[in-house]
Amino acid sequence: MNSYTNIFIRTVTILIVAVFFYACQDNYDDIKRMQRATLAPAGIAENINLKHTDSGKLRAHLISAKMLDFSNKEFAYNSFPEGLVVYLYENGNKTTVKADQAVVYNKTQLIDLRGNVQVFTHDGKKLLADQLYYDQKTEWLFTNQPYKYEAEDGGYNIGKGGFDANADFTVFSSFDNDGEQYIKK
Structure with missing residues (x-):
């Protein structure tokens, strides 16, 4: 593999990990909002x-x-x-x-x-x-x-x-x- 391929693979890997953590953070914020809503009175x-x-x-x-x-x-x-x-x-x-x-x-x-x-x-x-x-x-x-x-x-x-x-x-x-x-x- 050449150096461009390694850089490309690392970049894609970092992007996938960043998107994964960003998506988890969005879900975590949604879960926190839903929990607050379920604690609220009717x-x-x-x-x-x-x-x-x-x-x-x-x-x-x-x-x-x-x-x-x-x-x-x-x-x-x-x-x-x-x-x-x-x-x-x-x-x-x-x-x-x-x-x-x-x-x-x-x-x-x-x-x-x-x-x-x-x-x-x-x-x-x-x-x-x-x-x-x-x-x-x-x-x-x-x-x-x-x-x-x-x-x-x-x-x-x-x-x-x-x-x-x-x-x-x-x-x-x-x-x-x-x-x-x-x-x-």
Whole structure:
């Protein structure tokens, strides 16, 4: 082979390698763009003021600055990154739920409330927690985080290790706690 042939082969080889790496870089950039798109929510709602009625009666009222809809995910969920306030109505009574953040998992019907969680019931009960889960199917509340519960009669329970309870707090199981309970004769 002469020197022109060697130079030609080297030049072609360098061009093929350069094109290969350039094509890979384009694909890599496309893959990064596609990954960002799949991480994005399907929708964003702002300044939410949603009222849910049933049989002409107001049942729930949700207020939030922002909701991210991730229904485009295999495990679909809605996120409330800027917090929410929910008013629940039953038999003319109102319960208020507040949290700094919330995630509602659509398939499991589990709600994850986080940061400064506050629950105020119509009959004077109050629950404060760092995190609180609510299972909509079983109407059950639970957490493994610290909490404080105040009953309508002034009794209280401060827990370090969590609790679980039904929605109206008539069944309540607590772990590693201190408090005072008043028993009626």
